[in-house]
Amino acid sequence: MLETFDVILLGAGQAGNPLSRSLSAAGKRVALIERSEIGGSCVNVGCTPTKTMVASARVAHLARRAAEFGVRIGDVRVQMEDVRRRKNDIVERSRASSERQLQDREGLTLIRGAAAFTGPKAVRVSLRDGGTRDLTAPIVVVNTGCRPARPDLPGLDRVPFLDSTSILDLGEVPEHLIVLGGGYIGLEFAQMFRRFGSRVTIVHRGEQLLRKEDADVAEAIADILREDGIEVLLRTESLRVTGSVELAVRTPDGEPTLTGSHLLIATGRTPNTDDLNLTAAGIAADEKGFIPVNERLETNVEGVFALGDVNGGPAFTHVSHNDNQIFRENLLHHAGRTTHDRLIPHTIFLDPQLGRVGLTEKEAREKGLKVHVAKLPMKRIARAFEIGETRGFLKAVVDAKTDRILGCAALGVEGGEVMAMVQIAMMGNLPYQRLRDDMFAHPTLARGLNALFSNFEGE
Numbered sequence: 001m002l003e004t005f006d007v008i009l010l011g012a013g014q015a016g017n018p019l020s021r022s023l024s025a026a027g028k029r030v031a032l033i034e035r036s037e038i039g040g041s042c043v044n045v046g047c048t049p050t051k052t053m054v055a056s057a058r059v060a061h062l063a064r065r066a067a068e069f070g071v072r073i074g075d076v077r078v079q080m081e082d083v084r085r086r087k088n089d090i091v092e093r094s095r096a097s098s099e100r101q102l103q104d105r106e107g108l109t110l111i112r113g114a115a116a117f118t119g120p121k122a123v124r125v126s127l128r129d130g131g132t133r134d135l136t137a138p139i140v141v142v143n144t145g146c147r148p149a150r151p152d153l154p155g156l157d158r159v160p161f162l163d164s165t166s167i168l169d170l171g172e173v174p175e176h177l178i179v180l181g182g183g184y185i186g187l188e189f190a191q192m193f194r195r196f197g198s199r200v201t202i203v204h205r206g207e208q209l210l211r212k213e214d215a216d217v218a219e220a221i222a223d224i225l226r227e228d229g230i231e232v233l234l235r236t237e238s239l240r241v242t243g244s245v246e247l248a249v250r251t252p253d254g255e256p257t258l259t260g261s262h263l264l265i266a267t268g269r270t271p272n273t274d275d276l277n278l279t280a281a282g283i284a285a286d287e288k289g290f291i292p293v294n295e296r297l298e299t300n301v302e303g304v305f306a307l308g309d310v311n312g313g314p315a316f317t318h319v320s321h322n323d324n325q326i327f328r329e330n331l332l333h334h335a336g337r338t339t340h341d342r343l344i345p346h347t348i349f350l351d352p353q354l355g356r357v358g359l360t361e362k363e364a365r366e367k368g369l370k371v372h373v374a375k376l377p378m379k380r381i382a383r384a385f386e387i388g389e390t391r392g393f394l395k396a397v398v399d400a401k402t403d404r405i406l407g408c409a410a411l412g413v414e415g416g417e418v419m420a421m422v423q424i425a426m427m428g429n430l431p432y433q434r435l436r437d438d439m440f441a442h443p444t445l446a447r448g449l450n451a452l453f454s455n456f457e458g459e
Contacts, residue, residue: 001134002122002134002135002136003031003133003134003135003136004029004135004136004137005029005030005031005109005135005136005137006023006028006029006030006137006138006139007023007028007029007030007031007137007139007140007141007331008030008031008033008123008135008136008137008139008140008141009030009031009032009033009141009143010033010115010123010140010141010142010143010144010276011033011034011040011142011143011144011145011272011308011310012032012033012034012038012039012040012098012102012110012143013039013040013041013042013143013144013145013308013320014039014040014042014043014308014317014320014321014324015141015143015307015308015320015321015323015324015327016032016034016040016141016143016307016308016324017032017038017039017040017098017101017102018321018324019141019143019307019324019327019328020032020102020105020108020110021101021102021105021108022328022332023328023331023332024105024106024107024108025105025107026332027107028107029107029109030107030108030109031109031111031135031137032102032108032109032110032111033111033112033113033115033123033125033135034110034111034112035112035113035114035115035128037095038095038098038099038102039094039095039098040143040145040308040320041145041146041309042317042320043091043094043095043098044091044095045164045165045168046164046317047317048090048091048094049087049088049090049091049168050164050168050188050189050192050349051349052086052087052090052091053083053087053168053192054188054192054349054351056078056083056086056087056196057191057192057193057195057196057351058195058351060076060078060195060196060197061195061351063076064076065388068388069388078173078196078197080170080171080172080173080196081171083196084168084169084170084171087168111125111127111133111135112127112128112129113125113126113127113128113133114126114275115276116275116276116277116280117276117277117278117280117281117283118134118277118280119136119280119281120281120282120301120303120304121136121137121138121139121140121281121303121304122134122135122136122281123135123136123140138303139303139304139305139331140281140303140304140305141304141305141306141307141327142273142276142283142291142299142304142305142306142307142310143306143307143308143310143320144271144272144273144276144310145271145272145308145309145310146269146270146271146272146309146310146315147165147269147270147272148163148164148165148265148266148269148270149265149267149268149269149270150163150265150270151180151238151265151267153180153238153240153241154239154240154241155240155241155242156241156265158242159241159242159243159244159245159263160244160245160263161241161245161263161264161265162262162263162264162265163264163265163266164185164189164264164266167189167264170262173193173196173197173198174193174198174260174261174262175198175199175260175261175262176198176199176200176201176259176260176261176262177189177190177193177198177199177200177201177260177261177262177263177264178200178201178203178245178247178258178260178262178263178264179200179201179202179203179264179266180203180238180247180263180264180265180266180267181202181203181204181264181265181266181267181268182202182204182206182208182209182210182211182232182234183209183210183211183266183267183268184210184346184348185266186202186204186264186266186267187202187209187210187221187225187348187350188348188349188350189264189266190202190225190230191225191228191230191350191351194228194229194230195228199229199231200229200230200231201230201231201233201258201260202225202230202231202232202233203233203236203238203247203249203258204232204233204234204236205235205236205237205238206234206235207234207235208222208234209221209222209232209234210348210354212360213354213356213360213409214360214361214362214395214409215362216395217354217360217395217409217411220392220393220411221350221354221411222234224350224352224391224392225350227391233249233251235251235252236249236250236251237249237250239255241263243259244261245259245260245261245262245263246258246259247259247260247263269309269315270288270289271285271288271289271290271291271309271310271312272310273285273289273290273291273310274289278291281301281304282300282301283299283300283301283304284299284300286312288312290310290311290312291306291310291311291312292311292312293305293306293311295338295339295340296326296327296330296337296338296339297311297323297326297327297339305327307320307323307324307327308320308323311323313339314344314346316344316346318345318346319344322342323339325337326338326339343357343358343423343426343427344357345357345416345419345420345423347415347416347419349416352378352389352391352392352411352412352413352415353410353411353412353413353414353415353416354392354409354410354411354415355408355409355410355411355415355416355417355418355419355420356407356408356409356410356419357407357408357419357420357422357423357426358397358405358406358407358408358423358426359397359406359407360397360407360409361373361395361397361407363407364397364406364407369399369400369406370399370400370401371397371398371399371400371406372397372398372400372456372457373395373396373397373398373456373457374394374395374396374397374398374432374452374453374454374455374456374457375393375394375395375396375452375455375457376393376394376395376448376451376452376455377390377392377393378390378391378392378393378394378411378412378413378448380448380451381394381412381445381447381448381451382442382443382447383443383444383445383447383448384412384413384445384448386443387413389412389413391411391412392410392411392412392413392415393411393412394408394409394410394411394412394418394448394449394452395408395409395410395411396408396409396422396432396452396453398432398453398456402431403431403432403433404426404429404430404431404432405422405425405426405430405432405435406426408422408423408426410422412445413445414445417445418445418446418448418449421435421446421449422435422449432453433453435449435450435452435453436449436450436453436454437450
């Protein structure tokens with residue numbers, strides 16, 4: 001029997017979950033299909049668990065620094081079972097909260113199972129408890145997210161390895177963790193486990209960590225990680241893995257073999273589209289399996305949309321939330337919203353954090369823009385000095401013709417929060433002089449913005 005709905009949502013992640021609630025509240029008949037856990041990657045294997053563990057690692061780090069602040073404590077010992085228990089408790093509370101929000105909602109049908117297209121506007125769900133259900137709707141939304149990618153590395157299929165999901169459940173501190181990949185996922189785990197007590201080596205084939213950042217930002221992050229005792233190997237290609245964890249690499253100086261106790265693969269993510277039977281619906285996907293969309297988040301098939309990580313955009317929870325808002329307002333209120341020129345911020349939860357929004361200096365110059373660059377070391381900010389967190393710097397790119405801020409990188413304590421202040425100024429189209437000349441409370445980190453925009457390089 002073919003069941004008919006107004007909207008079918010594939011995936012109860014950070015777009016599909018709130019979307020199902022708002023659409024059903026507006027009177028739509030909604031089918032929400034989820035094959036795994038409610039909340040998507042963010043709640044279950046992404047933001048919530050990783051940032052919870054980052055917090056534990058920071059406490060260990062601060063405890064070891066206690067003497068710097070005149071505080072005497074005993075030996076610092078990390079109990080990974082307790083770290084994992086705390087993480088699991090917080091994840092469970094977050095997941096339970098997400099599930100409660102879906103209960104007993106008129107017009108919303110939650111179906112547990114794996115969906116695949118049988119036509120442009122039709123799906124078949126293989127139910128978790130057995131059997132199938134066939135559904136159709138004039139609007140179908142794909143929000144199936146991504147999973148850790150697996151590189152084509154010879155020998156990987158014959159050795160135990162970790163990814164960003166399985167490492168969350170380690171019950172012990174690795175003796176020597178080798179991290180393959182210099183993106184934000186690899187860096188967060190590298191610093192986290194170094195603070196838990198592991199020896200850590202990062203292996204990255206690129207010229208710099210975080211390839212999209214300016215070179216000075218990437219270099220400063222590498223310096224911070226090295227200062228924390230992490231070995232950072234750049235321009236290093238992984239050749240093969242053998243034994244328990246023996247990674248043969250090619251560096252500018254030769255082909256050594258790295259021996260570790262654990263191997264973390266952090267080389268990107270791949271979309272969960274391979275079992276959706278996209279061809280049955282005529283939905284186009286790129287060579288990696290991502291579903292391209294237009295500025296209204298619609299695929300090449302009319303009435304079929306793709307939100308969040310699966311459409312190949314920046315893989316951040318707040319992007320999924322914003323995709324949800326754009327789609328919802330267009331569907332319910334014909335708002336005409338698009339993704340064109342939206343500011344996409346992000347924060348990498350290293351310590352210190354890297355907050356980023358807008359254009360990098362490199363991107364601005366590649367666009368042919370004439371720019372001024374403002375830069376300020378965190379040690380010049382009183383609050384950072386007082387709390388003993390002086391690593392990093394603030395950097396802003398300003399349009400030389402209009403005085404409007406084009407972008408900001410805040411590498412420093414609470415860098416994400418400082419970056420958000422600059423983002424608000426960008427959203428309001430304020431000239432940089434407003435942040436230079438107006439008052440911020442002293443002594444706060446925000447006070448540093450006065451000094452930042454008074455400190456242009458070469459001026």
